[in-house]
Amino acid sequence: MRQYRSDKVPANPAETITRAIIERLEAGVRPWRQPWAGGPVSRPLRVCGTPYRGANVIWLWMAAQARGFASPTWMTYHQAQLLGGQVRKGERGTLAIFYKSYTKEVENPGTGEREDEARRVLKSFTVFNVDQIDRLPERFLPVTMPLPELNERDGALDAWFAAVPARLRHGGGEAYYMPSTDEITMPEIAAFRSRDHYRATLAHEMAHWTGHASRLDRTLGNRFGSDAYAMEELVAELTAAMIGAELGLPVDHLDDHASYLASWLKVLKTDSRAILTAAAKAEEASAFLLASQARGQAQEAERLAA
Template sequence: MTDASRTARSGGERTSLYAEITTRIIAELEAGRLPWVQPWGSADTASLGLPRNASSGRAYSGINVLILWGAVFAGGFSGQTWLTYRQAQTLGGNVRKGERGTTVVYADRFIPDRERHRAREEGDDAQPIPFLKRFTVFNTEQCDGLPENIASVPPPVPEGLILPRAEALIRASGVDVRIGGARAFYHLQHDYVQVPPPQSFFEPVNWHRTALHELGHSTGHPARLGRDLSGSFGSRKYAVEELVAEIASAFLCAALGIVPTVRHADYIGAWLDVLRNDDHAIVRAASQASKAADYLLGLLPDDTPVAGAAREAA
């Protein structure tokens, strides 16, 4: 490769990376988040501090801090330790199949051969050219088989914050429920639920409504009730599924004797659009929510203290 082509390629790569990073930061700001402010509650103490490499122990710096903080928030991770794919293997572990990495950058400088030649000819100092090099890292929560001192361990939930009857239902469901991070969601592809810890809620009882809402989504998996979960954010299908999960959560809370406060109106506008455009929507949604609640409650062992009362209430 000629010096000119190498320079041209690295110049294009620099431009692309700078633009890519800037676009990402703009998206964060447009979503109402300041990427230089830690976007999680102080209750999740494991997430405080700077991201670091789990193998070398070195803290990331500069733009990588903002990138990885954003990834912690987006991925719902409870820890801030990261590894490359190869580092995970070297430590005896592996990145789980299907996990998506986060692109971080390494800033450095190089002096092209032509610039060295020019400097010698003219008696000047050679001028280095700055460049960014990209590489991919994975949160240690995306890895399996890591040594105990490397693997992420979510902070323990203080005793009593999760009601035993809800804990029994979650355990009976067989769904992988991960507690940590700053977002609640159900990941269809990898079939797991992520919920922030109860202590990060203003009223810990509301954790149950959120956890059961996401558990309601999980019943739509093809291996369970097989609902259509293909709707993208903002679509009618998405709004309908959110309505199903929210009603299912209400049914489950009632069956388990949990009385959380009313959900904030974050989805109400989308639900109203659905209901105004289809007067059968609420009946279908409530029916699907009942099936979801019955499915989960039916998994409770017969000798579970809440089983009889829960099924009767459902």
């Protein structure tokens, strides 16, 4: 007999996630700031070690933060059993989401013929954090990793950002991306509280850079109308959080875009799937930046070897 408590699977998981995010935002908390310290920063991980994507990243960060979990790894009850583990008595599961694709036969209104139509439906399942499970193999035990020496780390991070082929200039007192010139403007590094604060802000502006028509061609206006600007800022902030998780940037160096809170709340309260859209767009943007950086690094290596 199962010895854990699992909340009833919600009929609409998108609404469940959105309500929780709205509650955090109204309390002044950005739920996409990953919660744990003392180890390498990470996206939430599946039992096989691959990272979760999209809205699951934000949602599982929120769950870990709210319940004090130190491990980034999550698994189902059955997966824990297969590993010889046991979810502790009284532990409550957390939902995770996925899209299930299927086909449905519908009538074509033009021809009257029956044809298959591809559809997707949002589903959810229950997962548990490693911190809730006993008797797992040692590889799931938390490992505290020391940060590399400051100069070594700074050099690696500076090289990472330099390899992204975005046009960047320094000057003035504001950070922004200008689509008309396809250029990022940043204040000098000395104007920031720390180099990591500078990097997190640059990641935010690089996220905007990915949306240019020559890259991801990100358009949100058709769906969100006058709220598209706030949605783009939300996409950029989520992208910066995801890039920060990849690079190990500290959790408290994402800027407080307080002026956007009201706009984000308005959009989320109007459309329960808006956060899913923003998270998916941020996933695309972070993947594009990672790929662009890798290409730029390879090209620089080829140039030096020539």
